[in-house]
Amino acid sequence: MHTSAPIGIFDSGIGGLTVAHAVTRLLPNENIIYFGDTAHLPYGDKSATAIQAYSIKICNVLLQQKCKVILIACNSASAAAYELVKEYVGSKAKVMNVIDPVVAFLGENYANKTIGLIGTKQTVNSNIYRKKIDFLEKGITLKSLATPLLAPMIEEGFFNHNISESIINEYLQNATLDDIEALILGCTHYPLIKKQINQYYNGKVTVLDTSEIVAKSLYDYLESSHLLNEMNAHIRHFYVSDYTQSFETSTKIFFGEQIRLQHYPLWE
Structure with a gap:
């Protein structure tokens, strides 16, 4: 696994941006791929089965991007889908949760x-x-x-x-x-x-x-596994399963810059 491989982060919507922001502050050199499942938010009132299905679909997207870590930046998904996602991903990437x-x-x-x-x-x-x-x-x-x-x-x-x-x-x-x-x-x-x-x-x-506790845990894992990206250049991609104005507005608030959102429907 190459140190420049991206970190994949996903949540049902804008909530995981708090984790993504904490990660970029602590690990400014890391490449980030964020997936906001805005078509199915919020996860908190969904069944465990539905959350598991959404999570596996998103993991497929992140695995296609060769992520070295997949961080489930959602407590509901961490509770309902972490064990299944970890088994599904296997050795292809390190899977982490926020709990x-x-x-x-x-x-x-x-x-x-x-x-x-x-x-x-x-x-x-x-x-x-x-x-x-x-x-x-x-x-x-x-x-x-x-x-x-x-x-x-x-x-x-x-x-x-x-x-x-x-x-x-x-x-x-x-x-x-x-x-x-x-x-x-x-x-x-x-x-x-x-x-x-x-x-x-x-x-x-x-x-x-x-979010700060989770970012520190991610840093500790990357450091101990010799996977920290030492390169200065970083890339950030933001995918959404359904475009929403509130998500675009929130990305500006968090990152202080215009973020280009790429629409990626999960079920098409």
Whole structure:
């Protein structure tokens, strides 16, 4: 596998851009191929079977591009499809998800603490975080709350807005999240509303930006596997399964430049 081979990142929509942005900041020399499955967003209210089918289709696209790593930048897909994708891809590429790095980070930094988690219905109902955290045997208490309105709200551009503030506050006031010491943003959309979540807690709860934790895990893997791209030139391709104005607008916000979106229908 060549060091200049690209990193493939996929999500149902704009949420994975938070991960892609964190990756490009930490690994500026890496070539990035991003696939936003905008035709099927959000994944959070889809069945596990549907998410698995979408994920395999996208992996085929990324494997065609000779990616050295495929990063599932979506908690719902990480919960529902990671094991299947890893088996499907085999030795063709390293498959990573956005859950395992966060669980490892909690084990290293939050033993015997009470942690909150907000995420989609798919992520929360899968109990994937609870199972993995309990397996660590670090005395971590997890309090999980499904927040299904947040991802579609963000996809529609309602963040840093009085509408988003009302919805965020309504969720965070839920008694399920009482007495937590840190909060996991269990959806890659949520770093876009981290500022408003921080304002709600006013420094009393540590809000964990999972995109940065995931990017650091990716860096550590590439470094230990001698796969870091040392070349200065980098290429970034962005594919979408259905063109949306909000996705194009979001890419400009994240990368500070005009991004050319290439339409790639999954089922044609």
